[in-house]
Amino acid sequence: MPLRRLALAAAPVLLLAAPAAAAAPLPLPPGPGAGDHLTVTVTDSGRQDGRYELYCHPAHGTVRDPKGACAQLDEQTRWGKDPFAPVPPGANCTMIYGGPDHAHVSGTWAGRPVDTGFSRTNGCEIARWNKFSRLLGDPPRPSGK
Numbered sequence: 001m002p003l004r005r006l007a008l009a010a011a012p013v014l015l016l017a018a019p020a021a022a023a024a025p026l027p028l029p030p031g032p033g034a035g036d037h038l039t040v041t042v043t044d045s046g047r048q049d050g051r052y053e054l055y056c057h058p059a060h061g062t063v064r065d066p067k068g069a070c071a072q073l074d075e076q077t078r079w080g081k082d083p084f085a086p087v088p089p090g091a092n093c094t095m096i097y098g099g100p101d102h103a104h105v106s107g108t109w110a111g112r113p114v115d116t117g118f119s120r121t122n123g124c125e126i127a128r129w130n131k132f133s134r135l136l137g138d139p140p141r142p143s144g145k
Contacts, residue, residue, distance in 0.1 A: 036070075038107035038114060040135060044100040048137045054107075069134040076131060077110050083131075084109070084116045087124040094123030101129070103136045 036056040040063065042049050054061040056070035063069050076083040084105065087093065098120030106115045118136060119125050129136055 036109055038105055038109060038135070041104045042137060043102045045102075045137065046100075054135060063135060064137065065134050072132065072134040073109065082112070084114050086116060087128060091124050093125070096123045096126065097121065098126040098129070101136075103129075105132075105135070 038054045040052045040054065042052070048064075052061065052063045054063045054066055054069055056066075056073065059066040059070040061069075073083065101118075101120045103118040104116070105118070108114060118129050118132065120129055
């Protein structure tokens, strides 16, 4: 069968198949809230030690301010960037001690696994903690100031 006849014979089949394929919905990737769940363990803070849960989209959980924590995390979430990335090795950090507070965060955020620690041992770590203050808790305020 010549190529031209083959193409003409196949055309009606392709036309009939196209609407069926177009009607079938394509699977969508998980939405921004699919699986957004974090477990936070705070230690050595002296006032808010414990284990807390956060779920987002919709916001709920046992952290102090679930809506605020989810909003703060959403603001920092960018495609291709890890909002929970540690301070880069060799970063120039001020040698300011922010206290003995430690936290560990694990779970899933924006479809990616999270397993990271936080401390307040220098200026870089303090700034990183403050980026997640609604999740980890605000640092204590010095008394008398």
